[in-house]
Amino acid sequence: MRVELLQILFFAGLAVFIGIRLYMVLGRQVGRSPEEHAREEAEKSVAREASVPARETAGIQDASAPAAAALSAVDVEEAAYDGLEAIADADPGFDAAEFVQGARAAYGMIAGAFARGDVDALEPLLAPRVMKAYREAIEARAAKGETLTTEIDRIKETRLQEASLNGPKAKIKVRFVAEIAHETRAADGSVVSGDIAALHPVAEIWSFERDVTSDNPNWRLSAVRPA
Incomplete structure (x- = not known):
């Protein structure tokens, strides 16, 4: 009995540890405590539920419920919900939280590859x-x-700004706010512009697109503009 109790306590502790690590890796929003983040998400969830027509009371199942539940985990502008749900309907494998994680990774990879000239x-x-x-x-x-x-x-904000589905082409606009340092040097090593020691806030809208009928699951950057 004592052994079973120790096993339960061990696995419970392990689950808490893993949960904390996942929270740290998968995009904790800088500048807000976990409690503030949870409260904000709860408020968003209540607002969305209040705006949904009361079809369940008439005995009609809401087909968009799974998509709405997935969207509650990410930062989304109200105008993007219909488009995101249309994309999820056309591509059952689409997951908004995974998309955000991938978009954040792409932001860093693209900025780094461009700087290297890769x-x-x-x-x-x-x-x-x-x-x-x-x-x-x-x-x-x-x-x-x-x-x-x-x-x-750091990337301070990743917000799904707009989303649309035109035929097979899905497009999602993401608003990034990041703190970035740039520095350009001439061939002789002198500084042409920027200062790698000075961080500056940068706000941009990145547009990603994908053919939902394609076997290729990757989204590609199709446009960038200042936010």
Whole structure:
């Protein structure tokens, strides 16, 4: 009996530890405590429930309930809900929380690859039009003998701003707010612009798109503009 009790306590402690690690890795929003984050999500959930027509009282099952439950875990503008649910209907494998996690990872990978001039790393992450613009910028920088260093201190906000489904093409606009340092140096090592020791807030809207009928699950960056 004592052994069973110790096993229960051990696994309970392990579950708490794993939960804390997942929370730290998968995008804790900087600047807010866990309690504040939980309270904000609860308020969002109540607001969404209040705006949904009372179809359940008439005995009609709400087919969008699973999608709505998944969306409660991410930061979403009200205008994006219909589009996200349409994407989830067209692609049952779509998960908003996983998309946000992937978008945050892509933000760092794309910024880093552009700074390094790594076109091979950028190719699978960018839509053709964006890839062309990035390639031209990298080639122009190389022609001058300049090097770019970029450091992302933290991503403070990842908000799903807009979403749409036009035929098979799904598009999601994400508002990123990050603290970033840039520095460009000439071939002789002198600083051309920026300061790697100085962080600056950067707010941008990144548009990602994907063909939901494709076997390729990856989203590609199709546009970037200031927020």
